[in-house]
Amino acid sequence: MDQSKTTLKMEWNGNKSGSGTVEAGYLKTEIAMPQSFGGTGEGTEPKELLVTSAATCFLMTLVGTLEARSLAVDSLKMHSEASVSKEEGFKITHYPAIVLPAGATEEQIQSADRTLAAADRNCDVGNMLKKAGVQIDISGDVSVSKIG
Structure with missing residues (x-):
């Protein structure tokens, strides 16, 4: 079976209402907790x-x-x-x-x-x-x- 490996780099700033980033290869996006969980919702979840x-x-x-x-x-x-x-x-x-x-x-x-x-x-x-x-x-x- 072929094995593949995916590596992510993540960073988070602040508490639940903070935000972060995730990077993997060509992917780079902002992440945030959804508003329904007390976050800002201003990033992907x-x-x-x-x-x-x-x-x-x-x-x-x-x-x-x-x-x-x-x-x-x-x-x-x-x-x-x-x-x-x-x-x-x-x-x-x-x-x-x-x-x-x-x-x-x-x-x-x-x-x-x-x-x-x-x-x-x-x-x-x-x-x-x-x-x-x-x-x-x-x-x-x-x-x-x-x-x-």
Whole structure:
């Protein structure tokens, strides 16, 4: 099994209403406690970072899967949402939108649609979160560009 190592550098100034920074490779961002926990909310917080990690992993896995299937893509956009409830626990939903070039065949459309499930199965971060009881749903859309 391949091993990878991630190193973070973090700094915090002040108490709960203070702020800090986190750096890792190309990532450098301000962090702060959410207002709901007595912080300022003027920086990213742990749930945002967790959902960002899951979404980025899914998106990059999707891009790799589309490329492996030799599927040309005109546009790929995505947004993700996370919610916490007593009924569903922690849930993340990814909403990818794939636009294939004009003239894409039905076979290419179906193949692109199947990449959504394949990317979900192969995303390491998503798989780790699922093992921890996080529900991850994919609500994707595959369409064909009208401009040819």
